[in-house]
Amino acid sequence: MENLNLFIRSIFVDNMIFAYFLGMCSFLAVSKNVKTAFGLGVAVTFMLVITLPVNWLLQTYVLSPGALSWLGEEYASVDLSFLSLIMFIAVIASMTQLVEMAVEKYSPSLYASLGIFLPLIAVNCAILGGSLFMQQRGFGSFWTATCAGAGWGLGWLLAITAVAAIRERIASYSNVPAPLRGIGITFIVTALMGIAFMSFLGIKI
């Protein structure tokens, strides 16, 4: 129940785009049409669902203070938390590589649709941000981390698809002032949607 609540909250209230503005670079660059936006969204969701639990395991059994005590008494006082940034980004980069190879081998059609986005994901702030939030909030269990990852990913997918749909319409039907065309109007659209998403604040199941 608690995990379901967290999952829903991660999609709507703690939305990666509208509440934290993570992954904005690729969000702005790829939201020009719905199809590619959806592809990138799926890829990001996929990576968040994979990397968050892996990084949770790493955090709990290797990095946090005293986490190494399962190795023996003398390791109980070791604190490796200063290494967490490097470890997380290494996990994310290598996972991206692994997933790319696996997808290429087992599902060439999915690879063809996601292919170009997969390598870009290693440097998407939403992925690293998810792991860092996980560390900061001290998620209690493996499943909590997985649920939060899935929620954040789906929230990102929702946001990029919605904004891409709006941008498609704006590009063909609206007369936007020249200096605002392209990036400027996208910022304003995202801001207005962010304000709209604030109405979800306080949602509870």
Place this chain on the structure above:
Amino acid sequence: MAEKIDNRSVFFNPFSKNNPVVVQVLGICSVLAVTVKLEPALVMGMSVIAVLAFSNVIISLIRNTIPTNIRIIVQLVVVAGLVVIVDQLLQAYAYDVSKQLSVFIGLIITNCILMGRLEAFAMANRPWPSLLDGIGNGIGYALVLVIVGFFRELLGSGTLLGLTVVPQSFYDAGYVNNGLMILPPMALIVVACIIWVQRSRNKDLQEH
């Protein structure tokens, strides 16, 4: 002489004409999240300048020895190492600010400005221009951060760097702080306004 002019444009172009945030649209995430107050914005700006300058120099020094197909990982490791240093320094000497910035110092690693500059400039140029390019882009980034932070703190809380600047007589006359400015989406609107102003002045940046 030609090289000197070149260096100068490498250093000054990112301030406005080729600003990393409002023209290249890189590194937006942190611009929006850390600009509620001016102080974290300043600290964040300085951290990015430092990381960007050093990583540009380091990558530029080893650019001929990096194998092309693993260059992204090499770049990530260099940047991550530098960010860890900055993170630890902030925790030691500016704990409050480091608490406010929370995960965003760590997110400098995936800040697109860094990867963008490393890929586009440091991989192809000698260390000295790379240093200038790093500092220039860092300052261009910090500039936008400070402008956004300035307006959001001034209009949202009536303070600057924590000091009250809106006089009490204004409040007595019915002036109210605009609570909307503190909300995260307003950062997007402020950046959009900066883009608007800049593109109205620089016609060739406009999209069609």
